[in-house]
Every structure is written in structure tokens, then in C-alpha cells.
Amino acid sequence: MKTVPEILKLAAGEMGDQCKACPVCDGKACRNRMPGPGAKGIGDVAIRNYDAWQKIRVNMDTLVAKGAIDTTFRVFGREYAMPLFVGPIGAVTLHYGKKLGDAEYNDILIPAAKKAGILAFTGDGVDATIMQRATKTIAAAGGCGIPTVKPWDTATVREKMALARSTGAPAIAMDIDAAGLPFIQNLDPPAGPMSVDELAEVVASAGVPFIVKGVMSAKVARKAKQAGAAAVIVSNHGGRVLDQCPATAEVLEEVVDAVGDSMTVFVDGGIRSGVDIFKALALGADGVLVCRPFAPMIYGAGEEGVLQLITKYRAELADTMLMCGARKLSDITRDMVRV
Template sequence: MPATLVSIRERARVLLDGICHVCPACDGRRCPTGVPGMGGTGTGASFRNNVTALAAWQVNMRVLHDRKDQDLGLRLFGQKLAFPILGAAVAGARVNFQGRLGEEELARAFVLGAAEAGSLSLTGDGPLPELMDAGLKAIKAAGGRGIPVIKPREDGEIVSLIRRAEDAGAVAVGIDVDAAGLVNMTRAGQLVEPKTVEQIAGIAAATSLPLILKGIMTVADAEAAVAGGAAAIVVSNHGGRALDHTPGTAAVLPEIAAAVGDKITVLADGGVRSGVDVLKMLALGARAVLVGRPLAIAAIGGGAAGVRLQLEALADDLAVAMRLTGCGDLGDIGPGILARTKLNMQNSKI
């Protein structure tokens, strides 16, 4: 029998015993682990805030219109994508998943699964060279359809990793600037640091690949990314894994998109679990979203086929959400589809 998302998640639940409960709602409320693991850092508030910030927005249902066919396609970093949902950078199988799958398996599942679904995935970096190596190997195997995200290391080191990304044929390259204090790097004695606009400009000038800065949570940082010549930002708090008590990304995305959306490509992640969540992020100003934990679960339970199935399920769900809000293509999605009403916490599952 072909694997289904249900059987894939069941398998992942067994494999992730003690690390992640594979909850029906992945909202950070019951995570048995933080960082390392699958949860958020500290109290887990930043992870939970991502989910509650998205839930605080509601959408206006529109069913009397002529938008009968939904086109989810877009161009991003020179690539044609089937839908605006990308795999997030998820790495560190040895520490986060206690080695229950290999680093190469994890990276291949994200990159090949996303490429097979007609999208793209990011890959991660960490203290062990095997993380970056696995990501670059998977990207090369996918004909370059992937984006390695480098830690905010010393500038020279970043540039040499960018050279390796270029050799692998990557379509873009990222730096997760919110990892400037990541404990697993600092504990391993590896330098990570906040970057100045001048440093970003130097790195951007060193490559012809689009440079993405991941981990932007304020208008000031978004403007600094523009000033430094970045091609894109990801409004992200690292899935709540970098700093405790940050707002949810859906709460800060509108002001960031309003400030820089016409100067730079704005992407977003954090707590995206359904097609309606994708629709909300796009309506709040993101051009596309990244999904982390649900794809990690799919990768562990079903490899590349699992990632592909999960991405396609999200895309199908987005198509329905677009149809029921009167959107024919991504250009139709704007703030007009959103209704902000007071979230009734008692009636909400969150």
C-alpha cells in the first residue's frame, strides 16, 4: 500500500519517541524537547507565539465570484515554482533527532522532496561540517534546486561556503542572521556574530547569487538588509529556537512588508501548518512561506516522498483556501481578504 501522510506521521511518531510527539496540532505546547530537539528555546514562548499570531488573523469567505481555477505558480530566484511553499532549513540530525536518521538522509528528503513537488528547499548549517556537506550534496543531486543557509560565521568563512554553494549550482544562498547567539555554535567554540550593514554589503558583493537574510523580525533590520544589498529576507524567529519571548512572525510581518516589500523579496516562516496559514502569510505581505517541523516529521517518517506528499497537501489546501476567499492567483491575495477580530481564547484550540 502506498504511504499516506497518516502512515508517514505514525512512523515518525515511533522514530521520534521522546523527542517529538508528532501532535495533531504542531503548536509548541507539548514538545518533550527544546533546542536541541524539535521545540523552541527557553520557555518555548517564541514558538507558541508564531502559532497564536497566525491564529489571531481570520479570513473573509468569498464564494460569489468567477475565480473558479486557482493558479498557485510563481517565479522566485529565477526559478518557476508550482506553489509558494518552500522547505525550511532543518539540519542537525545528530543533535536534534539523536541520530535516528542521518544528516544526508534528512537533507536529501527536504531538497529532493521539494524539487519533485515543483518547489525548493533550504538547507542548514551547524558546528559539524557534515551539516553543510549534506545540504550541498543534496542540492547538487537536485541539479541545484536548493538554497544553503550559512550560519553568521566570520565573513571569510561565509564567502568560502558561498563558493561551495556556487559550485553545487545553488539558485541562491542564505545566512540565518538570527543564529548570532546560537548556543550549539558558541558551545562548540565556533564564532557566530551579529553583522553590520557593511559586512552584509561585502558578502553580497562577493557573489552573483541572490543573498537571503533569514531571521529578520524588525523594520530596522529589514531596512539594514535592503541597505546591505540582500535580495530577500525571511521574516522568521528561527521557529522560536533563537531567542525566547519574541513576537510571532505573523504579528511583525505586516509592518516589515509595508516598509521594504517594494525593495526586497519578503518571505516568512513560523507556525505555518495549513493552506489557510499560507494564505494569511501571503495576505500579510510574504511572497512565499517556508515550512519547518511538519516537513521534518514527513522527512523522518517518509523521506523525500513524505516531504513531497506533505508539500502537495499544503498546496492543495491553499488552492481551496484561495477559491473560498475569491483568489484566482497569488496576485489576488492581499490584506483585503483578512478580517482581524478578537481571538476568543476560550473557544480556540490554541
């Protein structure tokens, strides 16, 4: 088996002009490259996401009873190997060059994530075939994946929700912040903001728990709750939708305090290790998404790359739990980190 650094070397030069398959995916080399994996405007929101996790320290405590470390995670009626999902990428060719299309990317990612005992989200795009193929791949994997629909006009959302429902997925997501993406603005179908009532209709049509992705404050989390969503993802779309946002680590606790007792709270943006996953859980998240780092794994080594990165994150999470006095996820508490 190749190591993650070896796979990154294989990916370098294979990923179009914008992604450099960096040793640490910290948003610097691709900065404001969009199309590409960068961020919007001056491009520092992705960097800020990464930096914010690095400012958080973990508190060591080895004076606890011995016991096996258990990273298993239950959500939406299923059990997973760890509280990690692979984040969605839509329009793969546009951002990472011609080597892979969305269908090929998801055909590698979805079964590989399933094999590792977790789930991957799939993305959406102006090109209708992206969602059509993504939902076929999830269905073929027995519903092991989460389709993410963009906030298009009502008719398009209805069509895409029907595709999403046909997958057998345990949940369906919507990236409500997608209207800010420079490359989908003023295109057809149009994407844009929606009212709480409009969102409530989409949530009601899902038939499975609904996840609202792109929540960056207590106020918006409460609106998602009012619309009937089961979960929120604290996310600024990796800095791709609005320049000068706060980092996700900075607003996570605010969202957890507002809705954490009644909704599942996930977070993404710059999480790059099992130690970072531990920090997010200590700040109150139920689970995390990691997105960009999986792209070079897939370009460099396909299924093996996905499996290796998940294995690495799981080992790092287990090690941090061991060293901070947690045996299972519910043992991880706020006092185990220092902000």
C-alpha cells in the same frame, strides 16, 4: 499512498526523545527542548508563532467570475508549484536522534521537494561536513535547493559561501540570527552578529540573489536592504534564538510596509496549513517557509511523506483561494483576511 496522519503515526517514537510527531506541530510538546526541536528559554515563542496565525480569519467571497485556480509562483528567475519552501534544519541527529544524519535527511528532502515543484533550504552547523554534504546534494539536484550559511567568522563564511556558490542554487541564504542558538555559543568556528558593511561583502560575494533570514522588524529589514540583499525572511528561528520575541505574523506587515516594494519578503514560524499560507500572502508575504512539520514526514515515510505534505498544503491553499475569491496569487489581497 499514506495520509499525513498515518505518516505521523509511523514517525512517532522514531524521532529521538524530544519530538513527539504531534498531530499539529504547535510547539507545545517539545516546548523548551533544545537540543531537540523546541524553543529557547521558557519555550513559548514557537507556540506564539503558531497561535498568531490561528487568530487571523479568512473572509469568504464566492461572488467572483469562475476560473481555474493557479498557485504557481515565480521568484529568482524560476517558477514553482506554489509559494512554499521547506525550511532548513541543521544538525538533524542532535535534534531528532540517531535514525538519520544531515546527509541522509537532505538526500531525501532536496529531490523530493524538487519532484513536488518547490525547493528546500538546507541548514548549517558547527560540524563542517553538514554544509559540505548539503551543498553536494543541492548540486546533484541541478541547483534545486537553497543553502543557508550561518554568520560565522569571516574566514569560515568565505569558505561556506564558496561551497554555496558551487551548487547552482538560484539564491543563497544566511540565518543572521543564528548566534542566539544555545548549542553553537562559545564554539569554534564562532558565530555572531555582523555589521551592515560585513553583510554587504557577503551579499556581494554571492553571485545570486541573497536572502537574509531572521528579520523581525522594519529597522532590520532596511539594514538587509542597505547591504544589498534581494530578500528577507521574517523569522525568529522558530523561537530558538531569543526568548520573548513577538510572533512572526505580528511583525510581517511592518516588514512588508518597509521593504516589500523593493525586496522579496518571506515568512516562517508556525505556518501549518495552506490556509495559513494564504493568510501570510494576504498580509503581504511573497512566499513562506515551513520547517518542523517536514521532519516527521521524512522520518515516517521518506520521499512519500514530503510529497504528501506539500500536496496537502497546495490543496488547502487552492481551496482557500477558491473560497476567498482569488484565482491567482496576485489576486490575494489584505482585505481577504481579518486580524
